[in-house]
Amino acid sequence: MKIIVPMAGRGSRLRPHTLTVPKPLIPIAGKPIVQRLVEDIAKVVDEPIEEIAFVIGKDFGKAVEEQLENIATGLNAKASIYVQDQPLGTGHAIMSAEPSLSGPAVVAYADTLFKADFSIEKDTEAMIWVKQVDNPKAFGVVNINNKGHITDLVEKPEHPESDLAVIGIYYFRDISILKEQLQAVLDEKLIRGCEYQINDGIEKMKQNGIIFKPGKVDEWMDCGNKTVTVETNKRILEHLKNGDEKLISDHVEIHSSEITEPCFIADGVKLINAKIGPYVSLGKGTVVKDSAIKNSLIQEHTEITNANLNNAMIGNFAKFNGQFSSISIGDYSVLE
Template identity: 60%
Template sequence: MKIIVPMAGRGSRLRPHSLTTPKPLIPVAGKPIVHRLVTDIAKVLKQPIEEVAFVLGDPAWFGDDVVTSLEELAERLGAKSSIYYQDKPLGTGHAIMCAEPSLDGPAVIAYADTLIRAEFDLDPHADSVIWTKEVSNPEAYGVVKLNPNNQIIELVEKPENFVSNQAVIGIYYFKDIGVLKHKLQEVLDENITNGGEYQINDGIKRMMAEGFIFKTGTVDEWMDCGNKAITVETNAKMLGFLQQDGKEQLVDPTVQLENAEIIEPCFIGKHVKLSNATIGPHVSVGAYSIIENANVKNSLIQTHTIIKNANLDRAMIGNHVSYNGDHISVSIGDYSVLE
């Protein structure tokens, strides 16, 4: 089994945090989004992962440190890593085709801006599985249309009339991804675009037209990381799940407490110093950060950051930030100073 991860986008909706760190590498509950995504998919698949192929953007933006972290991620899964680059933002279908040498055999495609919780077995009779989540407002999403045999027969984007309540979350399994590769190559050769971009859906629709069987795999939780507010919410949900699982150490033993309280669930990284502070619930604090004279809840704070005299709720604060003030719900990018 292979996992293909297109992650070339610049994450404009998550600025300023994505101005200095590629969005898939922003930590949520202590680990980068893409690391959690790939690890969780491997758990759902319940079979050995042969290769993880990452499609990055501008090499100057996705530097050597990013490549090294992705190679280490694949190695931890016992898989080889392959690194590809999408030089121009030409759509989801184009991004997949940038990994063309890896597109053969069984594979999962997963876009690196979402996290999941799921437990199901892949349908052995399906040529492809499109992972979905039941939503209350399907008109806001791309959804699947099913026939009486619960096979997907159509993909409908933001339907005005009810089609189904199963929203496509951006994770796909193909029994032989080589078939999708050939269909996407046809799309590229015929220059079929939507909004100037080549889309994965056009390749999928060609497979459906030829009778390939598509089924749904429904996830229990679908957590987006598209903007500040929803990333903070996702951080809170993930901390709750990790606390229930009990498999990850959420508070590092090197954390220093001085007249401070941690209200679980929280992630507190290495060598964090907490003084005259109440932290939590649902807070992540990156390594080497200092929080003094503060109350922080429902927030995401990255590494090497100093927070003083603060009362924070639903805040997202980047790396190497110095913040001294009385604002509550803030979004501060890397290397900022507010005193």
């Protein structure tokens, strides 16, 4: 099994946090979004991951490539790095990884996390992962016939026939068929909104007799902007609190402080007269003094003093000393 991860976008809705770090590499409960994504996919497909192909932007740099290679190594998989040189849509991004498009594969966009309990049946040719939503007009949705097969993909329908939203994860028993159809999309210059879309390749597959089934996930967590990313951090911590993943390091200095779990607290964190939690992630080397923090996401080597934070997101190497509670500041920022 292969995993193809288009992740070339920087994540403009999550600025300033994505000005220095691509959105898929922002940690949620101590792990980058894309790492949690591929680990969860590996659990669902329940078979060894042979290769993870990451499609990145041309300005991501060597450090990002090395981090992605380490993520693949953690799953005993080969890492392949491809560059999407122009922002020409989902179909174009997948085709940027053309040498890896063979055999069984999952395509997953790296700005979403999920929880699911289903298996891919052996006779399944293709699958689109979906989640039941309250407002299907705001999403791309699938329509399903009485055999449980997907008949249509409809983008933000005015009069939806279904409440099953597409979450951006797809399975192909042989992804080379998708490659052939996306190449046809490129050759025909079938452009929507100045972009080549995966949906047009899927539609061509359906016209050629490939049957798509829905894979229904139990939970779908977005990382599109600051508010929903903080909420996703909370929900991941809730899922992890009774699991095997160690959330609070043994190498935390605690002085006259208290922790209300669940929280993620990394190596080298110092807590001095602090109240932490619930639902807080503190990255490596962060110092919190004379402060209370709950429901917040704080990255590495940041200093927080005299603060009362709730629903906050603070980047790496930042300094904050103040009375605002629901803040969003990026890497190397100073507010004193």
